[in-house]
Amino acid sequence: MKKFILSLMMATALTACGDENKAEAPKKEEKPVITIGATLPLTGNLAVYGKALQKSLDLALQDAHPEKLKYTYKIVVEDDQYDLKKALINVNRFKSVDNINAVMSFWGNIGTLVSDWAEKNKIVHMGCAASDKVGAGYYNFNHATQPQSLLNRILKYYKDNNFKKIGIAYLQALEIQEFIDHFVPILKENGFEVVFVTSFNPDEKDLKMEILKMKEKQPDVVEVLLNSPIINIFGKTSKELGFDVPMSSINNMTDALEEYEGQTFVTEDSGKASFTEHFETATGTPQTACVVNFYDGLNMLINAYEKTPLKEGKQIPDNEDVVKMLLDINNNGFVSVINQINMDKEGNIDSPAVLKRIINGKPTTVEK
Amino acid sequence: MLLHLLLNTLIVGAGYGLMAMAFRLMYSVSPFFNMTLGAVAALGAYASYGLISLCGLPMWFGVIGAIAICALFSYFLEAGIYTPMRNHGASSMVLMVASLGVYTIFESVILLVFGPQYQNLGSIHSAVTVHLGFASIPLVQALTIVAFFVCFGFLNYLLHHTFIGLKIRAVNDSASLANTIGMKNNQIILLVSVLTGIVLGVDGVLIGYDTGMTPTMGFNLLFKGMIGAIIGGLANLRGAFFGALFLALAENIGVLIFASEWRDLIAFVIFITFLSLRPQGIFQKKGN
Amino acid sequence: MEYLINLAILFGIYSMLALSLNMLIGMGGLVSLAQAAFYGIGAYATAIGMTSLGFGFFTTIILGIIINAVIAFVVGKILARFQGDYYAIVSAGLSIIVFSILQNWKSVTHGPLGIFGIGKPEIGSYAFYSNTAFLGLVAVFTVALYVLYQWINKSSFGRVLKALREDEKLTQSMGYKTKHYKSVIFVLSAALSGIAGAFFASYIAFIDPSSFQLKEGIFLFTIIIVGGLSSALGSIVGALILISLPEVLRFIGLPYETAAQLQQMIYGAMLLLMMIFKPQGLFGKYRM
CATH class of the missing domain: 3.40.50.2300 (Response regulator)
Structure with a gap:
């Protein structure tokens, strides 16, 4: 019991201190960190999908050659069991504790919840759902074959x-x-x-x-x-x-x-022929729903953060500007693994079926 | 369609019935709603998977090994947890909650070890079918029906025509009296837990080959079996046998007339109706 | 800070649920696993009331109380025919039935689509948009519920309830209509859970049936088992422990895939260990 209360106090303290720590200026050699949170069903009925998506994100980051990027990208994945309140706890924790810049979600129920939250909190959201509610709002994007x-x-x-x-x-x-x-x-x-x-x-x-x-x-x-x-x-x-x-x-x-x-x-369309093979060989998992969208979506985010100009005195780009960069898909140099993608003004990214x-x-x- | 209905009732009823009989048997000597019975059945499926697919053992070896593992698991649960708790005066409610805790732990271990994905022991291509004129069913479904009848016959014989069976029924009739006469209750209970484990292991293996397995499979199966046993009166084995069949019949008729999404609702409404109107279920007679 | 406020709001909602359930199980001795049903009905009353009927939040609370009272009255009467563990099992069945209705009665609940865009409470021209304000409102209601619990606990109604929990026949023989008392506490408990549901719906702004399944009822039950039966403090402590447990586990730094299974294992272990060592819970006064 005492140990539990101690951990609870520790957790509270970490949260309170969390903001201060991140505000320290990074050492000259260290790249600024951009954190992207993903709330996924890692356990529960949809665990098969959640786990594949987690691997997709890891692979995407690996393939993006982190050593060549301007910033260090940190991916925080948390389990929500495809439960609304758990997803809400996750995104709130992402913001307060992990200081995320962007968030990713899977499918419509959670996606809608996260999109409302992201809009309120000005955090870039990349979802993957067959529902137009997910992409609604300035900060929200939906990468899924519509x-x-x-x-x-x-x-x-x-x-x-x-x-x-x-x-x-x-x-x-x-x-x-x-x-x-x-x-x-x-x-x-x-x-x-x-x-x-x-x-x-x-x-x-x-x-x-x-x-x-x-x-x-x-x-x-x-x-x-x-x-x-x-x-x-x-x-x-x-x-x-x-x-x-x-x-x-x-x-x-x-x-x-x-x-x-x-x-x-x-x-x-899972892309230029070999994406499926690449994914399955690299991760040993079959490609399931939204895997290619997450891969592509993360790359889209990374590309946007890399390309967005910094505001005066800031270490990392402002999300408001990042969104503009994301929307400017024809000019921002992004190369998709999918043969052909289209983005509308709302941030809904459609790929052909x-x-x-x-x-x-x-x-x-x-x-x- | 009617013939298909009856056939399917038999198949599904058999699957529920093995659980129902196991539930009834265990309940007769250890009267509490034991949630881990679902875990034992699920273990049957997963242990077979582990032995056959992962360790590469030949099929029969794996199946028998899995059933043995189930028997042991059931034994250890009873010996290690429920019997000591019972001896310390735990009420049936406390035992039920404890079993719920154990089941939760079990489910998460399976999830951790085997992962969340659907597995099927059988292969869709090599399915042997049994031809019945108007329909042909996969071998495993025919075996399930056979196993159902065989288990019933065996347990019935055991309970009514052997000395061990007499002891089991004595513990059921009056645990305290049996104790007075000097029969070792705990030993009987442990023996029954082994028997139950075997029956559940068989059920699990068969399901593993038929509709496959997921880590959460035990809970639902337990509920169906429990409802079947309770509809049948929870007073004797025959009740469990027919109760399970009745449940399967009601579900199938419900699906035929209404739609399948109401299946669970139908099962539970029947369950509650039966309990409300006839607390003793269909078969009132006590004994066995 | 958003994170802590978010957790605090959920802690408040679950405290309300725990207090209402403890009235039923702790004071009344009626072990019900159906609480999620009333929680859900309250949430849907608010959801439908605010989005389709244009009611204000507080009006929908009253709406939810009325609907829950009616349904709980009927359900309570059905359950009252059963004792002990049968009561629990039947209540589980009723929970599944209510979930099935929420899921499949699409014309009213929209089924799995859920209901979006649920608004926040308003008093006059002030709207509780900020999470801090919302937390304040939740805190007020939670404290009120806590006070209500203690008041009932110390009242003569509460004393009779606890007496019938220990020995119903004896209490009856003293002239008390125990059926009446059981019915009242069941309805009250349901109505209060509905209030928690209203807050949940407004907070998350989007609800679907998946939040109100049997496993939620089992979770609520776990909260009071751990915290303590028949104890207001126990209800709060239990809610605190179980809501913050996943967060604490996370800070210990486990890999995120195993964290969730471990969390489930810990819930199971809590149930089991509580039953073995302290069946009345940490601060509880009643042993099942």
Whole structure:
């Protein structure tokens, strides 16, 4: 008990002193430090994604050749278990204790929370979410293939293959629900017949009855908007029940390569061919959602901080100026690992969607 | 569709039923809601994974090894934690909370050691199927049904036709009386914990090959099994057997008529309704 | 300083939750794991009230109290049929049911989309925008709840409650309608948790069902187990320990991946060790 109180006092003291320490002028040989915080789900349901993202950030920093940069970039990653209050504690700690200059977040729930906070605190925020709330505001940026691009590619895929009857299996989660609300009306407008829209809870294990019901509807293609582990179980159970229709997804089939061999999915363009290979070889982890966006996003931030001119008497650039530099994407010399990116005035960075098919356990870019 | 419904009820019910029977068995001699039963089952899946995929042992070796590990784990939990606590006068509520603590620790250890990702022991390509005319199911699902019946038969025989079974039932009927007569209660409880561990190990391994495993798999499985056992009256093994099947049937009908996202709600509403209306569950008879 | 203020606000909210739960479990002896449900309902009342209905914060608190009171009245009656650990298990089931409704009743709660843009409290023309001001408001309510707790504790109502906690039959035989007392404390506890929920919703400005699952109820339970059952001080101390634990762990300097699992292990260990060595909690006066 005493030890605990002692630690608590220590923690409080560190916080109180934190600001003073950082205010000391750095020694002449030391580069000024720019700290970037990332609140990620390192444990909990989405831990697979969070851990891959953490590795993506480490790799991005490594690849940016820190020794050649003007500043020292420090990355602080904290676990939020994809829980709102934990993420809020993290970002507040990032500001008070770690003195971050920029913050990164993953997906819409946390992303929206962080974006509100970042705007209030004038901290540059780079999120990755299929929700336009994340990029809203001056200091906020959202680096993700936006729903519209994904949608367009999916529609093209359906048309190229003469699919008429579409079935949708989706997960009860923020982004996906938003996407569905958008997707279903557009499908109908474009003359497709939506034969079922079935939602699932993340911890369901027995999907047989639902899949049998889906089988009866005889769709031409099923859009499987699920995450791991349920996406794995869905694929496996479908095979077992002889539900042999083409299945498509957005991004997440990379979690279930074995179960979806031969199937086609839409994903963000992961860049000049070799990014995936580079990532997987360097980290030993499969590339999952937002990995390339985080890699690119961090590089974008580093590039902006490096290029932004300093205000009189300051050691590191002002965030207000950094944002201007980020927005000036055509002139700031940034080179993306993604083939083509576009940034709008709001800071939403869109990258094209590509079609990939799982061939021999590897996602391979295809045209149809 | 009806045939599929019944078949699926059998498969899912079997999975719940192994847990339900294990729960009932353990509860009969150590009456508290033991959260670590879910951990033991999860260990079955993960131990198999560890032995077969990571250590490269041949399948049967790994499976039997995993079940043995589960039995040991169950034993040590009982011997090291619950029995001493019980002997010091801990109430069933205290034991339940303690088991919740142990389960939490277990889950985080699994997370630390194996990581959060989904694993499946089986491979999607080499799945052997059993053909039943109107449907074909993967071998593991057929085995689950078989295991369910075999476990029931075995435990039933054990409890009603052997001396050990008599002792177990005696402890269940009246722990204090059994103590007076001189039967060593603690030994019986430990024996039961080993048996329970075996049944749960089997359940875990089968699930590991069927719907796969994640570190959090134990909690949900425990709840389903517990609900099944309680629906069946929590008074005898037969109750657990049929209660689990009933739960699976209700869930499947619910999914068929409504939508799958209401599945958990249906399970718990049934559970609470049963408890409210018939506290004894379906099978009122005491004994065994 | 933002960091400490942020932690302090959460500490205040969780203190309120702990105090309200301790009234139920500590004073009343009713071990409920369903507190997260009422916490959530209160939060949603504020969220929907402020965003869709245009109410002010304090109005939504009253709205939340009314809704919680009605639901708690019904739920309390259902739970009252059960004793001891059954009560706990059924309450867990009810928590899952409420979560399922929050998640799936999309027309009202927006399901997993959650509700955004929840405003801050306003009194007249003053709005509690700054975190410091908000903290002040939370502190006022927390102190009020603390005082309320002590008042109930010392009142005759409280004495009867504690008597029925120890021996319900005896208390009944003395002429007290124990069902009535249990119902009142359940409803009161739920309503107060709803107030904490209102503050949570306004503070974070965005809520979704994931904050109100069974594991939150278990977390709240852990707080009072550690801090002490039937103790106002224990409720506060428990909240302090469990809210600041992750931060303290962080300062010790563990690598961030293992920190989270370690945190979970420590929660589990706390439950276990408390049950073994001090089942009434650090400052508690009631042993389950």
